Amino acid sequence: MLRVTHTPRAVISSFAGIAVAASLLAATVPAHADEDLTDPPQTGAPAAGDLASPDPQDPSAHALPRNTPGNAGVPGSDSPVLPGSQISPDSPVSAGVPSLVPTLAGATPAGRPDLSRVAGVSRFETAVTIARYTFITPPKTVYLAEGWKLADAMAAGSLRDGPVLLTASHNLHAAVKDYLQEIKPEKVIALGGTGSIPEKVLEQAKVSEMTELERIAGADRFETANKIAKYAFPDGSNIVYVTDGTGSQGIIGPDALTGASLRNGPILFGSRQNGLSADTLDVISHLGAKEIVQLGSNQLGSYKPTRYLAGPHRYATAVEVSKQVMKDHPEVQIAYLTNGLVLADSVAAGGRLDDGSVLLTEPDWLPYAVCEHIRTSGIKKVIALGGDSTVTPEVLNAANEYAQNPAKPCLQTRPVVRGWVAPGYYLQAVDKITPPPGTVVPQSGWNGTKVREVRARLGVGVPLNASMTFDRATRNAVVRFQRRSGLPASGVVDYATWVRLTGRPWNMDNFQMQPPPLKATREQRIDAMLSFARGQLGTPYTWGGAGPTGDGYDCSGLALQALYAAGIDPQPINVISHAAPTYRTSKQLYAHPGLQKLPFAYRIPGDLVFWQGRGGIYHVAIYVGSNQVIESSYGYTRQRPLYKWGNIAPYIVRPLAT
Structure with a gap:
């Protein structure tokens, strides 16, 4: 009972x-x-x-x-x-x-x-x-x-x-x-x-x-x-x-x-x-x-x-x-x-x-x-x-x-030791990810964790449809809530509406994984990347989402946070642009000039694998070895066989260039 x-x-x-x-x-x-x-x-x-x-x-x-x-x-x-x-x-x-x-x-x-x-x-x-x-x-x-x-x-x-x-x-x-x-x-x-x-x-x-x-x-x-x-x-x-x-x-x-x-x-x-x-x-x-x-x-x-x-x-x-x-x-x-x-x-x-x-x-x-x-x-x-x-x-x-040994003095500052260094013009490791440029203001066309939160609070979707975009139904529900709450009925979730509706921090979508220290080796960075990905197994899927963990990821949001966990900051890509209307982070990662691209046959753990269709790149997953990938797809983050479905792109992206 x-x-x-x-x-x-x-x-x-x-x-x-x-x-x-x-x-x-x-x-x-x-x-x-x-x-x-x-x-x-x-x-x-x-x-x-x-x-x-x-x-x-x-x-x-x-x-x-x-x-x-x-x-x-x-x-x-x-x-x-x-x-x-x-x-x-x-x-x-x-x-x-x-x-x-x-x-x-x-x-x-x-x-x-x-x-x-x-x-x-x-x-x-x-x-x-x-x-x-x-x-x-x-x-x-x-x-x-x-x-x-x-x-x-x-x-x-x-x-x-x-x-x-x-x-x-x-x-x-x-x-x-x-x-x-x-x-x-x-x-x-x-x-x-x-x-x-x-x-x-x-x-x-x-x-x-x-x-x-x-x-x-x-x-x-x-x-x-x-x-x-x-x-x-x-x-x-x-x-x-x-x-x-x-x-x-x-x-x-x-x-x-x-x-x-x-x-x-x-x-x-x-x-x-x-x-x-x-x-x-x-x-x-x-x-x-x-x-x-x-x-x-x-x-x-x-x-x-x-x-x-x-x-x-x-x-x-x-x-x-x-x-x-x-x-x-x-x-x-x-x-x-x-x-x-x-x-x-x-x-x-x-x-x-x-x-x-x-x-x-x-x-x-x-x-x-x-x-x-x-x-x-x-x-x-x-x-x-x-x-x-x-x-x-x-x-x-x-x-x-x-x-x-109480007599041993403590170190007052962190020792700086440089570990892995990328060759050529590829992205170098950082010990601090660039802060996000503001926060998403949930409104028509936008996606991401804040939009998911708004839709969940208002009961839009049955229970939450796969796209999780701020659509017309979401806007209408926001307007009704604003009128009931005595707020301007703009249909845009501004700060006042957000606080009244959710009670959560306005910048909840500013989440970024912390990178390892500069002294970390390439192997340690790959381990951090894969450990992060494995730690998200079972996390709910959110279109345009890049965390925090309980609020979900989509495929490229998961990949972006995995790069952060390895100390790779692929600017101008960030967690806010990731949620923008029509923005496709998977395409941006595939085309990023600072990320190494190699033929698919050369894949190793820590690489990003992509899928393509008539419109170009549409999906990305993290390769973990033995022809297995970790991805966030409709439903939740999972590990699955590489060849389960889709048309795999001819090149992989190696964030930690060799």
Whole structure:
């Protein structure tokens, strides 16, 4: 039976048979744990080497209170091997392989394996891997959040009695379903409304007759965070944390993620324009909070908190949060290190990793503020969340060296080392992509993620037709909305209409993947390009779209962001011109004078493959090897055989020229 949860219910703890769980976990390493993952399957199919799980009949499975740590460990155990983990000192972590990599003995609490990195093939597998690492015994409650738009998962940091798993909105991810079938939880709770987790997806999580399905949802991310807070703290809370709930480019900021390490209060969202809503203020009053602490320094309207935990940037704010965690819990000696620009790998960690705090890093350089904190705070061990491409082995090794050698001075500036250099007149790598020239103003003829958002909000399309262009039906729906809202009925979605209709940032379509450092080799750039593409598998298709991830791509929008991920900036092509009427980015990429063109027979991974018709070039895909490509086509981003359909163009484009 599906219930919408508005009020908390009692949860009972039981710790019987925990020692038995340890022995079961240690005995379930699958024989295929080291299989090759060179060509990962499409989203929705189980990957070779997926982690096995505890015996679903394990009598030690237990539930914990919602706002208590969910990983008390296994008393008397010898740090059992997590099932399916790749415990091999000779096998470094790859961004494309589910990994739980060991390290030397350190500050790991009893019951957890001694690891240096927790990672998976994608954000979905990483969330499952974090769940296995965090909950040594199978949890009885599991929370399910939409994996492309992370606001609901970020608000769930105070839910500690079960893991937060991520899934696509169109289908329950295979890795999540496998995990649920293995642990057979008593309850699966969706976070967010049916627009984030449709009922059909939640129903797929009912893995046994005993599994109850519930939902915690509000009208938007702000109300959902409010309901989560009341659910997680049924007896109230003396302290409440508030933070910016919109961030930039339509993606929630990182401060809620790092703030989840604070265990004594919920995290609520405000907005830069409007501060805290009346509903949020009511929740604060309902909880009986005596102190309101803001995470991060972005002003939330005219609201003034009791105090701030903030620094001049996200990395320094994470340090301030970590200092507070270590002050409140002197026993903490672990820091979890994650990429400060790619939050998906660590969003599932939340407050469930109760033995440490979460710090942010750049993928190739440990920011000075973070380094100084690790060096001087008493942190004994640093564990990476995410694969090698998000937190490089060099950064992780450096962080642990500073933890173990406090006398070593931190680098105050990033060292500049030049790696791959393109030959001739081809495009050179950059370490910063040219900022977009403004933002799309949704109006007749335009496409892209903002147009998709407008059409979705107004219910234009059944449900959203393949073109997703701002057509006559869209314009008429906009005019009707403007009249109802007392706005000028122009049929153009200007700033005032956009804010009233969507509540999302005006420049949400300014999303650009961050390039690797200049010292990156050609091979590292290709790896970054392909890792990005593989990470988008299952992302919805949007005509004229170039991200952010949850808002979709079309074929050339996906290719453009993949080039950005490799450090190639093919100006004048950009994410705004990409959405313009009649503009065809695939044609522009094929004809770009700064991109190397070679005969189709010379294709190698990282090349762009094109399709042509009577009107010229009309489609592009990313070649990944073995006659396979990753493309965004009608429906979603997928990996498929190269020769499945169409007339392939005679030349490929090699962005990283040879």
